[in-house]
Amino acid sequence: MVHVFVPYKVKSASVEKVKVIVAKFISEIEKNEPGTLLYKSFQQTDKPTHFTHIMSFVDSEAEMLHKKSAYCREFTDVLYPVCEIMPKPVAQNEIN
Numbered sequence: 001m002v003h004v005f006v007p008y009k010v011k012s013a014s015v016e017k018v019k020v021i022v023a024k025f026i027s028e029i030e031k032n033e034p035g036t037l038l039y040k041s042f043q044q045t046d047k048p049t050h051f052t053h054i055m056s057f058v059d060s061e062a063e064m065l066h067k068k069s070a071y072c073r074e075f076t077d078v079l080y081p082v083c084e085i086m087p088k089p090v091a092q093n094e095i096n
Helices: 012-032 060-067 070-082
Strands: 002-010 036-043 050-057 083-085 090-092
Touching (some): 002 060, 012 050, 012 070, 070 083
Antiparallel strands (some): 002 083, 002 090
């Protein structure tokens, strides 16, 4: 399994816009990616411009399908210009 955390920070004027595009993005993932076992987005309570996405894929192939999807590109095309701190994926190992 592949687990990834992706923190980023957006401009304060773009928070609501980001929440809308994140919801649309997650909807597309749920419809199109059976190999994505988990995809959640979190907004930091004390710093509402800070977000973290947490995802788990069944394998690296499922992760690649996600990364190469048209809706992923559409999401990043809108997200990146409003970021103050760019998303930086961090691979994680689960401890059992």
